Amino acid sequence: MTQAAQPASPHLQIAMTTGEPAGVGPELTAQALAGAATHWPHARFTVLGDANLLAERARAVGVDWDALLANGERIEVQHRPLGTPSVAGKLDAANGLYVLDLLDCAIDGAVAGRFDAIVTAPLQKSTINDAGVPFTGHTEYLAERTHTRQVVMMLAGSGQRPLRVALATTHLPLKDVSAALSVESLLETLRIVDHDLRHHFGLPAPRILVTGLNPHAGENGYLGREEIDVITPALNLANQQGIDARGPYPADTLFQPRYLEQADCVLAMFHDQGLPVLKYATFGEGINITLGLPIIRTSVDHGTALDLAGTGRADSGSLIAAIDTAVFMAQHRRAG
Secondary structure (H helix, E strand, O other): OOOOOOOOHHHHHEEOOOOOOOOOOOHHHHHHHOHHHHHOOOOOEEEEEEEHHHHHHHHHHHOOOOHOOOOOOOOOEEEEEOOOOOOOOEHHHHHHHHHHHHHHHHHHHHHHOOOOEEEOOOHHHHHHHHOOOOOOHHHHHHHHHOOOOOOEEEEOOOOOOOEEEEEEOOOOOOOHHHHOOHHHHHHHHHHHHHHHHHHHHOOOOEEEEEEEEOOHHHHHHHHOOOOHHHHHHHHHHHHHOOOOOEEOOOOOOOOOOHHHHOOOEEOOOOHHHHHHHHHHHOOOOOOEEEEEOOOOOEEOOOOOOOOOOOOOOOHHHHHHHHHHHHHHHHHHHOOO
């Protein structure tokens, strides 16, 4: 006899990794979840991290952590022990594997269907590399662990019409960007952005504006041919497939209200082409979203802020926005 399927939980199940233990992730998690019952009444949170560390950092910033955990139906801690005791603001490579363990637990749970989404606090890449594990970033690691051939990094602001910037390439030296761009990879990036904006953000016909790579979008080939040989052919193929992608536009003039008010997302060719503009406009409330994964993942738009760790001066606005978006996306996925 086959076992009857269990009914889905009425609550969305959200996993939260607390990131680098010497950074602000543990305390921001406590601060953000202090308002969980009010902000996210239909979500249940599993916090991945060292239980003693979380309690210590929560107390340091004035959060009654024991009271938050008293109702285990809303927030629970899945204890994962530190590799070595952590001091706020002081990195230790002995905790590099601990940080990866938190991420692995969240990914495995989401792939297995135990979590509807994961929200990640910032980690320190150097600590993981110093622990002997080659690591370039959350985005690449998520793709590898979920066996996803191509993912897209997108940062977004908040508001009724948020600024969203996706990247054609992520953590590459500038000298390698041109070689990493191809008609096929750009077309796949546009497919991923279009698909996820439709299915996870409820946009029926997303409009994507695409930057050029070179100054003045190549100046008709005088300043480079990537726009002619790669970007425009990819846009033409995308349009033939029903994707509303326009460009290529010069990056120095694209980020103006008269263009952005017509756009649901901007696709920039490399990391520091689009993200400085977005972070200037939204820092502290912006978020990072990985598109193209079989799971939902959001994160903050800032780093570990070692100088602020344990002081209570770090702002939880970006983490709250990341939780907001994870819940929103998970609701759309469930409804679909």
